[in-house]
Amino acid sequence: MSENILVIGGGPAGLNAAVMLSELGVNVALVERDSFLGGNPKKFKYKFLFPDMQPADNVIGELIKKTESAGNIKVYYSSEVSDFKENGKKFDAVIKSASGSETKTFDSVIVATGFEHFDPARDAKYSYQLFDDVIDIKDLERMMGENNFVRPSNGKPPKKVAFILCVGSRDRHVGNQYCSRVCCTVSVKQAIEMREHFPDCEAYIFYMDIRTYGFFEDLYWKAMEEHDVQIVKGRIAEITSGPDNTVVCKGEDTLLRGPFEIPFDMVVLASGMEGGPQSPEISNKLGIELDEHGFLKPENVTLSPFKSNKPGVFLAGACTGPKAISDSITEGAAAAMNAYTYAVKNR
């Protein structure tokens, strides 16, 4: 008899966990809240992934293909875990979908519910909802994915674009003190893409720190050295409308100690990552701990970042904190291994 393992969430981490488990001969139930697999990268049509600019389809598409072709992965689309109970060392879960509810017993559970992009509208100073030309990185990613890089206000290609880092991150004012880790690299990547396809369009990045950690630094150097992306030190305090249908970024240049109000054709907000409403929800349902940042809390952040405080329930991907896709995929595999070990031990 083979093991039954429940994977909640069909993003990069959940998909990789499911694929790994299916290769081990496990029967996997994959619960996905959307009507499609791939999570946020698919939802917002990520086109190219940092650091090597490979098409997102190489990664996400590949994982989806493997999941769909595996005989022992059952995918529940537009579904959720509506009830969850411990049953000795095993777990009874009710999976609710359009086709009705199904109760099943699982040997172990992997939670990969992911993150939500910070909604920039929550920080009124960026006027995200006020001006069409103020967009955020996920909007730009979608525009690039659809080959439709134009100013939302008039459909013309922009000539001067500002990227604003740390939107909804490292800001007590919006309640998120942490660094979202990937927005710097994503912004730099997008600036490179933009300069590659639209060399006439100037790119400026307003930063407090640029945190392109590890080898992602290569991308940041490339942006400056090969694509003339200009970095300007200072956070933007206000976005207002300017002459000739522009949006004006008001801020202080902290290196020259002077105020500036620069008009741009388009402003891209590097909005960060949040635990989203799904994190407290799943934490309640499964009885696992939530941390002070609104993400799920690992049992030991260094020794076992993929374990929850409840034995048999494992965590993978951005549900435990902001993470790059590659890290999520790694964690998916790590959680799969641990979930499998737990299932085999308690057979």
Add this chain to the structure above:
Amino acid sequence: MALEMHDTRNSGGGRPVAEKGEHIIARHLIEDDNIKEEKNLVIDGVDVSGRWNTFIISRVNSDFDRSFFEEIKKTVVGSRINRCWQCGMCTASCTVTPLYRRFNPRAFIYMMQLGNLKELKKYIDVAWRCVGCYKCSQRCPKQVNPAEMMEALALVMKKYFPEEVKTKLKLDEDVKKIYEDMIIGHGRLDLAKLHTSAMQKSGRTKELLDKIERGAIFEMIKDGRAFSILRLGKPHNWSSSKKAMENYLHKLNTIENGEAGV
């Protein structure tokens, strides 16, 4: 204090000479260049001469001028301007910054990147102070080559602010003349002589006789540096080198005068 000065001026009899922006409260916070005063200004048919004619230009930087960046990038010395991320290693290494605090290579490169000519203009007097020790270029983590970037800066200054450069850098022009004469005349740079001539030219002859200078001269006589040039003589085959240099300088002067419309 300011009030006293005002009184003295008034007691001198006759009309007081108006100072630029004298009606502005906290005048010391505003730079001269940012004050605009019109003699007989009429706005919408209303005469606003008198104390209403004073205007303060906003400090706010309202544009990034990228064309300027492109211009610098095309020069040989400034080709790496796009690399600078303003870490400040150049200023930290700088030989000149401890002497002239306003000489800040990092800030100059940044201003050039953003095309902030308004800000650059304020540093015409110190922007030339690079001594070319190349410590910055050796230590720069991005190989920007800030030492040569300072040459790019000098070119910029000369091109965009020719008038200011001429008026504010008179002393440096004199030193340049002394330097050129010395090289062409002797074929070698005599630092002792360069120093004394520069002091004389700038009217600081008295200082040459003070204790520190006397000590330095004594030291140089003792270790032979003071007469090393005499001992060495002119370089081999100097006359042809001299001719080439004179030709070059002549050409340069012709170009410069041509540009200035002389």
